[in-house]
């Protein structure tokens with residue numbers, strides 16, 4: 001594994017930002033790193049980028065420990081953080097050239113690298129534009145270009161597609177795919193599983209500092225089809241599935257919320273008029289029990305429809321249902 | 325070799341930050357505007373000078389006044405405008421988080437700070453290159469001689485560099501946008517005041533001593549310059565290290581270089597002030613030394629004793645393997661427990677120097693009579709002797725009392741809230757409370773103006789002079805006893821710091837063994 005984390009822990013006082021996580025991935029792979037706000041994605045990525053140091057555990061990149069040999073690791077990685085980092089009075093070309101200089105690239109070598117990176121990220125037409133005046137999508141490409149300037153083996157991209165319009169997002173994702181095809185290892189974070197599902201080879205879902213689910217994309221799809229998925233923390237592989245259940249009543253359902261929430265397996269309830277939309281994780285039996293409880297309490301149920309959850313629902317279920 | 329090649333060579337060899345900043349400056353309206361305005365001012369001053377020279381007739385000497393006018397322009401640029409520019413430039417690097425990107429790309433904090441300084445010096449140099457020809461021309465207007473001119477220009481340049489360093493450090497210290505705003509305002513204010521202060525001082529230098537030779541005070545001037553250079557030079561190094569430390573990742577070692585620098589500086593100052601005492605025969609210099617060190621170590625102590633207790637694993641790796649080295653130099657490592665060790669050891673060292681050196685001197689080494697006040701001849705009781713003795717002891721006691729109180733309160737009641745910033749703020753609040761308490765009591769009792777009562781002013785370290793003014797053993801000894809008490813209580817914490825180092829060394833060994841064995845496991849696979 002070119003990137004390998006073993007029981008990495010980083011707490012900020014009482015906040016367990018990253019709590020004993022382990023995963024790894026190889027060259028030519030895109031590893032999707034998915035989690036809601038505050039899950040610990042940025043913290044993990046900053047550890048890999050040698051900015052921060054874990055309190056316990058080991059993290060290696062290309063066989064070098066990020067704790068012991070930050071300099072060796074820094075030469076081999078490109079880091080695109082969740083901020084851009086602009087300078088005033090600097091063109092795109094000068095910006096990339098400057099970062100080439102900071103990596104110690106000299107003369108023609110630097111010139112060639114900057115040109116290659118600009119070709120790759122399609123920044124040629126913007127070469128003479130001021131970096132501080134660029135749109136978000138363009139800035140994101142410049143940022144990616146900067147991460148590529150030292151021709152790294154491993155790329156760590158923190159939410160590269162956040163805040164982009166659909167077109168810009170697709171463009172960035174295509175660039176990422178191309179990088180993987182060129183043999184680079186990429187760790188790409190996002191809030192949205194579906195966003196990365198098309199390009200990821202592997203997925204790591206993290207929530208509140210713990211890994212909730214890992215696997216290749218096809219494994220996750222397989223689990224999804226078979227109606228079960230491996231949960232990173234809880235070991236209840238007893239055929240539990242995530243389902244979205246829509247219950248229709250013949251009268252406004254507001255008062256039913258409390259009762260529904262009390263039932264086992266129910267994660268969340270949204271009441272819309274006479275309908276209750278329930279996030280449910282559990283076996284078929286517990287689903288039947290939910291209906292039984294409603295009927296016993298003499299609620300006028302006229303419809304009870306459950307549907308298999310999509311990727312995004314899996315994400316929802318795994319991250320928010322991961323309460324121990 | 326073509327021009328392009330030379331430019332390319334310079335680019336490759338220089339600090340990338342300097343290249344970047346100069347590129348940016350050339351494009352920035354502010355810098356170009358400033359440059360043009362200054363050129364315009366130069367021309368205007370020269371025209372005025374020519375006019376008045378012609379009017380007052382050949383043979384008059386107005387060179388010093390014209391030179392002064394140019395010099396004031398250099399002061400305003402070098403002491404205010406360029407430092408402000410450097411401040412903004414690094415502030416931007418902080419708010420935009422680019423210093424983090426630079427750190428990762430192999431441009432360490434030292435190179436960033438040197439780059440910023442270098443860029444500002446290059447810009448300053450450009451401005452000087454516009455001014456110096458005009459200033460050289462004032463030589464022909466008479467009234468000022470060449471050595472004086474060179475001295476003033478060079479010293480102005482050096483002081484400007486110092487101010488630029490100060491600005492860079494201020495900028496590195498401010499962490500949030502609001503702090504930047506505050507710092508900027510405060511900074512501007514300080515610089516304006518300094519500017520006026522120096523305007524007065526510098527002007528008098530020119531007008532009373534336009535000629536460097538002939539006034540007879542050359543050696544004194546050079547001596548003063550040397551002392552100033554040592555003092556400012558040492559603070560320059562400390563400012564530089566402070567800025568570097570602030571741009572260093574939290575996970576790296578931010579405090580050891582600074583800690584070493586503060587200790588070394590204290591030793592240099594001891595030598596310097598001893599020299600001054602012997603040279604001038606004024607033993608008051610020794611008190612100045614004590615006061616300066618007291619203030620400095622109160623501030624340093626506030627910082628080192630409030631550092632986070634936890635030592636990052638990257639720093640832990642650098643802890644010495646052998647116990648002897650850990651015991652000898654461990655106190656330079658980060659962490660509040662070792663911070664107490666560092667503070668205590670340095671204060672003890674300084675007290676030994678403060679009392680020991682005059683004592684040795686009074687025993688008959690060197691100019692014997694110099695420290696007669698501190699160690700008066702038997703029978704010649706002296707009030708100043710009490711002052712010499714009590715001033716440092718009381719200040720040190722107050723340092724231990726206030727820092728110790730803070731440390732204990734946070735350790736016992738607010739373990740979770742032990743962030744460095746909160747603790748440092750608490751020290752300041754405690755100081756303010758201590759200073760205000762006597763006056764609140766006075767208000768409650770309806771008695772005013774009782775500075776005369778030393779017991780009432782005990783909580784107020786700023787009223788220390790009440791205790792040293794006249795021999796008042798009761799209250800003074802109470803303060804010293806309290807200080808000692810807090811020191812003794814913290815000996816345990818110091819011990820804990822050293823034990824922590826020992827544990828780290830042990831963990832390092834274990835981890836290394838594990839890494840070695842896993843490496844050994846991998847080897848056969850790699851071969852096969």
Ligand SMILES: Nc1ncnc2c1ncn2[C@@H]1O[C@H](COP(=O)(O)OP(=O)(O)OP(=O)(O)O)[C@@H](O)[C@H]1O
Nearest residue numbers: 012015016017035036037038039040041042043044
């Ligand atoms: N320097 C810090 N000091 C204290 N707490 C921190 C620090 N950095 C992160 N945290 C906390 O750690 C947790 C994880 O933060 P992190 O930034 O890693 O989340 P994230 O997954 O990147 O979230 P987002 O999607 O919002 O970017 C959060 O609760 C955050 O408040």
Ligand SMILES: [Mg+2]
Nearest residue numbers: 041042043082
């Ligand atoms: Mg984040």
